Amino acid sequence: MDGKMSNFKTLKITVYQTIILVLIAVISGVGFNQFSPNGLKLITPFRRLSIGEQHLKIPIFLSRKLFKPQSLDSMPHQPRELQLNETYAHFQNRSALFIDARTSAEYKAGHIPQAVSLPLESFDYQTPPLVDFPVNQMIITYCEGVSCSESIDLAVHLNEIGFNNVFIYIGGWEEWQPAGYPVKEGDQP
């Protein structure tokens, strides 16, 4: 009986100590965040974006210092959705810059000719891409297909750094390739 009591007491103490450890972590984290130059807002600010049927919340990953309330305003010239036929028309007319938001390996395995590879994970606000292009350059982003979100995220990022004529080809590679339109392999556009 004594052994059981002592086990129960030990378990109770362990649980209390675990809760205290979590509390210490929460207090230290929030405290450090308040004073850190890279500190974040506690609740992630986000912007709403509607692409076709999808209603998205796009988080804004900026430190408290860089974040301005106007970043929350709806995006001017927010990215819009393109269908296969419209995308192909722009491809034929060479009227847009195609951007493949998938990984380099996926791009290499096959992509839309003319498309430049810009994997989403390589996007960096400190060294923004496409600086040689005018802000009204028409840009079409795509990724694997309707279930991927890299094209949407990349379009939002490009919009955030100033591009105001950005489109998302939602059907992506999974729709383009079976449609029998031109494709290209390798790491060149």
Add this chain to the structure above:
Amino acid sequence: MNKAKIFSAIAIVIRLCLGFLFLYSALDKILYPARFAEVIYNYRLLPVELLNICAIIVPWIEITIGVTLLLGVWVTSSALLLSGLTVVFIGLLLSAIGRGLNIECGCFSLDSEGSLVSWKRIFEDVLILIGGIYLIWHQIKKPARLES
């Protein structure tokens, strides 16, 4: 050297290794919280609103675990927290692999290409979990006494 001493020696080695590992894992995340919040976002599991608070607190849980393990204070509780956290990490990795996500793991550091979600990462986490469970087992096996 008797058996108990060997088990104790193993426990000390595991405790120090895991302590250093958790401190190291937390560094990048504390220095660049916005990058870590983005890594969590890519898992597409948490509501957008909670990304920042998660990115702020999780590294400090790792720090707390690291410091207590290194100092040998409240080892059972710390190992319990470590094991719980690692189980959550394994769940996140499995869910990302299951959904075919090709994303940065955010496990030990925040270098994008080097640490993508993979079975190797799950294997590493399982080793960490085994370490955590060993520590709990070793503490419980000790002659019944209250921890300091």
